Amino acid sequence: xxxxxxxxxxxxxxxxxxxxxxxxxxxxxxxxxxxxxxxxxxxxxxxxxxxxxxxxxxxxxxxxxxxxxxxxxxxxxxxxxxxxxxxxxxxxxxxxxxxxxxxxxxxxxxxxxxxxxxxxxxxxxxxxxxxxxxxxxxxxxxxxxxxxxxxxx
Numbered sequence: 001x002x003x004x005x006x007x008x009x010x011x012x013x014x015x016x017x018x019x020x021x022x023x024x025x026x027x028x029x030x031x032x033x034x035x036x037x038x039x040x041x042x043x044x045x046x047x048x049x050x051x052x053x054x055x056x057x058x059x060x061x062x063x064x065x066x067x068x069x070x071x072x073x074x075x076x077x078x079x080x081x082x083x084x085x086x087x088x089x090x091x092x093x094x095x096x097x098x099x100x101x102x103x104x105x106x107x108x109x110x111x112x113x114x115x116x117x118x119x120x121x122x123x124x125x126x127x128x129x130x131x132x133x134x135x136x137x138x139x140x141x142x143x144x145x146x147x148x149x150x151x152x153x
Contacts, residue, residue: 020057027069036069039081043068044095052095064089 021040027033040054047058053065064085071081085093091103099107139147 020055020061021065022062025062025065025069027073032069032072035078036065036072039068039072039078040065042082042095043085044093046089046093064093 021037027036037054041052043053043064045051045053045056045058045061045064047060048056051061053061053068067085068081071084076084082094091097097103
């Protein structure tokens with residue numbers, strides 16, 4: 001009994017096998033099926049957001065998987081299939097967005113903002129150090145003498 005529980009727990013913990021492709025979707029041509037699986041792994045399910053259509057059980061993901069296979073059977077190349085789906089669903093459908101056009105601004109803005117924030121922090125800290133007065137701020141010379149006398153003990 002323990003061995004059975006251990007085997008079940010191990011099977012659940014190991015990655016892989018999380019594909020939602022149904023048997024009726026699988027193409028007879030193994031080469032086309034491999035291409036379809038590769039493409040499906042790079043396409044986002046627009047319902048589930050951060051799952052590929054290969055992993056998603058949503059109805060729309062199934063429709064997208066069937067569409068990929070249909071386009072491959074018609075003779076489209078991988079790039080043509082991807083272009084067709086991007087035209088149909090938008091660039092959001094790509095799990096790895098392109099780094100050109102308007103997306104280039106998004107890819108570059110984060111490092112630029114980090115560098116700017118570090119620059120502002122350095123300037124602020126340097127100015128703060130220069131304006132700091134020696135001794136305790138706001139104490140008169142008599143108060144500073146009294147403070148030194150009290151802290152000496």
